Amino acid sequence: MARGLFITGTDTEVGKTYVAALLAAELAAAGCRVGVYKPAASGCTVAPGDGTLPPGTLVSDDAVAVWEAAGRPGELDRVCPQRFAAPLAPHLAARAEGKPFDAELLRTGLDYWTAQSDFVLVEGAGGLLCPLGAGELMADLAADCGFPLLIVARNALGTINHTLLTVEAAERRRLPVAGIILNTPVSRPNDPSVAGNPEEIRVHCSHPILGEVSHGGPLPESVRRWVRDMTSG
Numbered sequence: 001m002a003r004g005l006f007i008t009g010t011d012t013e014v015g016k017t018y019v020a021a022l023l024a025a026e027l028a029a030a031g032c033r034v035g036v037y038k039p040a041a042s043g044c045t046v047a048p049g050d051g052t053l054p055p056g057t058l059v060s061d062d063a064v065a066v067w068e069a070a071g072r073p074g075e076l077d078r079v080c081p082q083r084f085a086a087p088l089a090p091h092l093a094a095r096a097e098g099k100p101f102d103a104e105l106l107r108t109g110l111d112y113w114t115a116q117s118d119f120v121l122v123e124g125a126g127g128l129l130c131p132l133g134a135g136e137l138m139a140d141l142a143a144d145c146g147f148p149l150l151i152v153a154r155n156a157l158g159t160i161n162h163t164l165l166t167v168e169a170a171e172r173r174r175l176p177v178a179g180i181i182l183n184t185p186v187s188r189p190n191d192p193s194v195a196g197n198p199e200e201i202r203v204h205c206s207h208p209i210l211g212e213v214s215h216g217g218p219l220p221e222s223v224r225r226w227v228r229d230m231t232s233g
């Protein structure tokens, strides 16, 4: 049975994909067969007409990034089977484009990866309470995937509130939380909250902060050790 993580964020554009790609590369380097799965992506772009993909094919940059970091396992098309162009919650993007949105495929698309992988990284879209249709949130999909949550948070002013809200939403739904990774954006080098955010989150949160990543930088040793422990245990 493949193990895995469901990577969620405290907001959109906090660095889920960046952290997922670092983890995928670390797992692959440790000899793991890594699966990467993005159940749905919006804000996708049309592939360049260079003949490698059929004209009009939508490409998820997130899917490509994690797939390449994992060493290109399986088929790229299976990394993110449901891709939409509009930068909206996935089911709203589908509606705006007159395309079907397949709630079942969100779940069954994972089977391809669990069947051939030792460890699967699932990257959600948006945050934990991103809607996925009537009466369904990303948290419901995370519960069905069955992997513990890895929460990626933007290390910037506001992250204490965002992180604690995400943790509370997870706990309320009894979703296990593996830990939190803080990602410091390069665009806010003079944010005085950055240094104190980890400690302030620790005071109010029982889940571990696994480490801090500078966006564009490598995984810190604390997270690399955590990955090695996960794969050896």
Ligand SMILES: [Mg+2]
Binding pocket: 016, 017, 018, 062, 123
């Ligand atoms: Mg992403």
